[in-house]
Amino acid sequence: MDKLIITGGRQLDGEVRMSGAKNSALPVLAATLLASEPTKVCNLPHLQDITTMIELLGQMGIELIIDDKLNVEVDAKTIKEFNAPYELVKTMRASILVLGPMLAHFGEAHVSLPGGCAIGSRPVDIHLKGLEAMGAEIQVEGGYIHAFARNGLHGARYVMDTVTVTGTENLMMAATLARGKTILENAAREPEVVDLANCLNRMGADVQGAGTDTIIINGVDKLHGCEYTVIPDRIETGTYLVAGAITRGRVKVKNTAPDLLDAVLLKLQDAGAHISTGADWIELDMKGNRPRAVNIRTAPYPAFPTDMQAQFTALNCVAEGTGTIIETIFENRFMHASELIRMGAHIALEGNTAIVTGVEHLTGAPVMATDLRASAGLVLAGLVANGDTRVDRIYHIDRGYECIEEKLQMLGAQIHRVPS
Ligand code: EPU
Numbered sequence: 346m347d348k349l350i351i352t353g354g355r356q357l358d359g360e361v362r363m364s365g366a367k368n369s370a371l372p373v374l375a376a377t378l379l380a381s382e383p384t385k386v387c388n389l390p391h392l393q394d395i396t397t398m399i400e401l402l403g404q405m406g407i408e409l410i411i412d413d414k415l416n417v418e419v420d421a422k423t424i425k426e427f428n429a430p431y432e433l434v435k436t437m438r439a440s441i442l443v444l445g446p447m448l449a450h451f452g453e454a455h456v457s458l459p460g461g462c463a464i465g466s467r468p469v470d471i472h473l474k475g476l477e478a479m480g481a482e483i484q485v486e487g488g489y490i491h492a493f494a495r496n497g498l499h500g501a502r503y504v505m506d507t508v509t510v511t512g513t514e515n516l517m518m519a520a521t522l523a524r525g526k527t528i529l530e531n532a533a534r535e536p537e538v539v540d541l542a543n544c545l546n547r548m549g550a551d552v553q554g555a556g557t558d559t560i561i562i563n564g565v566d567k568l569h570g571c572e573y574t575v576i577p578d579r580i581e582t583g584t585y586l587v588a589g590a591i592t593r594g595r596v597k598v599k600n601t602a603p604d605l606l607d608a609v610l611l612k613l614q615d616a617g618a619h620i621s622t623g624a625d626w627i628e629l630d631m632k633g634n635r636p637r638a639v640n641i642r643t644a645p646y647p648a649f650p651t652d653m654q655a656q657f658t659a660l661n662c663v664a665e666g667t668g669t670i671i672e673t674i675f676e677n678r679f680m681h682a683s684e685l686i687r688m689g690a691h692i693a694l695e696g697n698t699a700i701v702t703g704v705e706h707l708t709g710a711p712v713m714a715t716d717l718r719a720s721a722g723l724v725l726a727g728l729v730a731n732g733d734t735r736v737d738r739i740y741h742i743d744r745g746y747e748c749i750e751e752k753l754q755m756l757g758a759q760i761h762r763v764p765s
Contacts, residue, residue: 354729551565669698712736
């Protein structure tokens with residue numbers, strides 16, 4: 346298994362370009378299943394999760410054309426099997442996103458039930474209940490979700506009892522081809538939900554209200570093809586900004602969307618960062634100063650994202666003062682804390698709260714990545730630790746960060762990959 350070796354102590358200084366958003370690209374690729382014509386998806390990040398989604402579509406027998414920039418054209422009408430097998434779903438939970446579109450377009454879907462994962466139990470009950478409200482017949486048997494809608498789905502009013510991102514996306518996609526009007530209440534407002542809605546509308550769907558907590562979808566008979574470019578990755582952007590902040594450096598992130606990061610930028614300013622923004626860039630400058638500890642409470646968008654929690658935990662580890670971090674989305678998303686403690690961090694964990702008191706220096710150590718964002722937190726800590734930090738199991742990081750070592754090297758970090 347590859348490892349990352351980071352020698353800490355370099356103040357980052359430079360510019361870096363962001364990739365397309367993983368969590369937009371995955372639902373947009375799933376949405377191609379709804380179209381009756383070929384659909385082309387552009388600005389896909391080169392990531393393991395994207396490869397898995399492409400493989401999943403390929404295993405259904407769907408014809409795909411992939412160009413040298415990893416733009417993917419999907420012709421859903423060439424589908425031969427309505428299966429998402431365990432072997433792929435177990436490697437990527439977001440595979441569940443094919444359920445709604447496959448069912449709505451083809452009247453049938455068999456998708457392995459995703460299990461729990463390192464950060465929490467992560468059930469999909471809301472996805473299933475919402476589809477049932479639209480008339481689907483669903484049985485869960487032998488670890489698989491078997492869903493049928495032989496006569497198509499119908500519109501429904503459905504109140505989601507928890508805000509769920511992929512749940513909202515799955516139901517929104519299914520509703521585009523349902524008969525009549527669907528109203529999704531307590532919908533997720535994440536930018537990736539809005540991006541998916543924009544893609545669906547480009548395909549001829551009638552989706553209104555994405556970005557608010559009520560999404561109204563008027564079903565149409567069929568969707569046509571289109572070419573769609575996914576938005577930049579706001580979590581990758583936030584991660585590189587924290588890399589600048591933690592090293593007391595200056596980082597300009599290009600090819601991004603500043604208006605999607607309000608909560609993160611506010612916390613970086615609280616930490617003492619000078620932030621300036623343009624239409625598609627953000628610059629962070631610490632002017633050589635040590636960051637100040639910040640208090641964080643994760644919550645659905647537009648509040649502070651859980652996907653940035655581990656990175657800010659790392660920031661607080663070397664900041665001046667004490668910061669409290671409350672994780673409200675996932676029940677087990679502090680796996681990075683014990684690894685950071687091994688690097689000399691002062692973290693007290695109490696249930697869903699981490700109280701972090703900054704230390705002057707962390708010390709490099711061998712650490713283990715446990716999930717995607719936890720790994721990012723460990724890499725950030727490695728950038729400021731004395732000596733070498735070796736991050737193991739970095740397949741987690743490759744799921745969500747394109748060329749992380751090259752991008753950090755361009756900013757002046759000493760980081761390299763050691764193949765197994
Ligand atoms: N939940 C339920 N029932 C459901 C669905 C969700 O109880 O049917 C609960 C979950 O257990 C969790 C909460 O609702 O406690 C929110 O989970 P959500 O469904 O919103 O998470 P997700 O859709 O599975 C997406 C991102 C995650 C991100 C979360 C929260 C994708 C592909 N994944 O997951 O991204 O953390 O939303 O913002 O969009 C990552 O990129 O590292 C990542 C984990």
